[in-house]
Amino acid sequence: MKRIALLGATGSIGRQALEIIGASPELELCALAAGSTDMSALAAEHRVEHFQSGGDLVSLLEAAEPDLVLNAVVGFAGCRATLWALEHGVTLALANKESLVAAGELALNAKKRGGGLLLPVDSEHSAVFQCLEARSAEQVASIVLTASGGPFRGRSRSELGQVTPEQALAHPTWQMGPKITIDSATLANKGLELIEAHFLFGLPYERIEVIVQPSSIVHSLVRFRDGALLAHLGYPDMRVPISFALSYPERAATSIEPLDLASGLTLEFQALDKEAFPFVSLARQAGQAGGSAPCAFSAANEVAVAAFLAGQLPFLAIAEVVERALERADTSPLHDLDSLVEADRAAREIAKGELGKVSSPS
Numbered sequence: 045m046k047r048i049a050l051l052g053a054t055g056s057i058g059r060q061a062l063e064i065i066g067a068s069p070e071l072e073l074c075a076l077a078a079g080s081t082d083m084s085a086l087a088a089e090h091r092v093e094h095f096q097s098g099g100d101l102v103s104l105l106e107a108a109e110p111d112l113v114l115n116a117v118v119g120f121a122g123c124r125a126t127l128w129a130l131e132h133g134v135t136l137a138l139a140n141k142e143s144l145v146a147a148g149e150l151a152l153n154a155k156k157r158g159g160g161l162l163l164p165v166d167s168e169h170s171a172v173f174q175c176l177e178a179r180s181a182e183q184v185a186s187i188v189l190t191a192s193g194g195p196f197r198g199r200s201r202s203e204l205g206q207v208t209p210e211q212a213l214a215h216p217t218w219q220m221g222p223k224i225t226i227d228s229a230t231l232a233n234k235g236l237e238l239i240e241a242h243f244l245f246g247l248p249y250e251r252i253e254v255i256v257q258p259s260s261i262v263h264s265l266v267r268f269r270d271g272a273l274l275a276h277l278g279y280p281d282m283r284v285p286i287s288f289a290l291s292y293p294e295r296a297a298t299s300i301e302p303l304d305l306a307s308g309l310t311l312e313f314q315a316l317d318k319e320a321f322p323f324v325s326l327a328r329q330a331g332q333a334g335g336s337a338p339c340a341f342s343a344a345n346e347v348a349v350a351a352f353l354a355g356q357l358p359f360l361a362i363a364e365v366v367e368r369a370l371e372r373a374d375t376s377p378l379h380d381l382d383s384l385v386e387a388d389r390a391a392r393e394i395a396k397g398e399l400g401k402v403s404s405p406s
Contacts, residue, residue, distance in 0.1 A: 045071075046072065046112055046290070047072050047073075048114060049094075050065070051075075051114065051140075052116030052117040052140070053086060055118065056224075057139045058078070058116050060283050060286055061116065061290070063283070065290065066090075067299075068290075070296070073090050073092050074108045074109070076090070077096045077117075078098075080097060080098055082097055083095040100124060101117075101125045102124055102128050105129070110134060112290065113129040113136050115129070115140045115143065116140060118221060119223065120142055120146055120342065120343060123143040123147050123381075123384065126151060127154050131157060132158055132160070133158035137163045138162060138163065138166075139166065141240045144239075144240045145239045145243075145342045146388060148338060150378055150384060163292055164285075164289070165285050166240070167263045167280070168190060168264045170263070170276075170288055171275075172245060172264045174276055174288070175265070175275070181247055183269055185267040187241060187245060187252055187267070188254075188255055189237055189241060189254050189264050190263060190264055190265070191257070193231075193314070194228045195212065196320075197314075204360055207229075207360075208359075209353050213225050213229075223353075226349045226352065226362075227345070230321065230359070230362050231321040232363075234254050234316075235326060235327025235330075236341075236345075238327045239330065239338045239341070242331055249332050254316055254324050255314070257311070257312070258314070259280075259312065261279070262277055262311060262313075264276055278300075279300070279301060281300050283298060322363050323363055326367055329370070333370075333375050335375040335377045336373070336375050336376060337373070337375035339378070341366060343395065344365060344366040344373075348362040348365040348399070351365075357399060357402065364398075368394075368401070373387075373390065373394055
């Protein structure tokens, strides 16, 4: 029996994880947490003793003593739980990409000390993980992260000027929370995933590609030094990577529909429009700068997305705020959790100061 602590239980990942855990006799839910929702009813429904709404999740994890932490918290708030699991050698199924982006070096050092497993839950990184099958980085020429292109794929930069939050929240493929959906519309999610892939797989940024795959059938690819290219295919359903992480190293049976290869399936790939969607380039710059620059990238994006959703910032200005914040932020190396928290706080203050310097939505 594997005891699971589910953080971010009321979000899209959390709800699907509850479905998977409930269907498996090998998985037991031992803790539940969410950002602001009262967990009492959900905890009673699943007979969970340890539950929490908001606050520092470390005390919850220490009390629950899980075998695996599924971190599906949104944003920087998931950092402490990520570091706790890695430091204590508890298997971490990570859906909270921001924590590895912001605390990459700290997380890797904690993983070395703890000796536990880090299993990616993002569909792209799970796909890469499965294609690699523990092969060394020396055998890999590059990894290729795929992007659906979001709701505005094919639009020029000039056509994105009047985008509303309602339009940006209408993702053509995936059903996700508002922050993640906006990140998909701006392609900030690919920027975050680029940095996350660097820390997950130990590859330099020049060996991490991003390509548009509109149908989201190809979840990612790996190029090997012998010329082979392996891809992970399947319908876009997050239950696949969630189940893989929860049941690893086994592959549990699921009710998910298999890909119908005889249905006239066409796999289309397109180059990324870097002018219309500059976030991947910004993330690559932040990653290569190192230190606290990735933390500043993630923090500034959270601030800008919140402002956009509140109607206080134009769509195109989200990237502009992040770019300006990166130019002004102190990107010194991070030494501990306190320096990480301070870097995040400082970047958010800079980003908030930049909000008033860009044009308001009309």
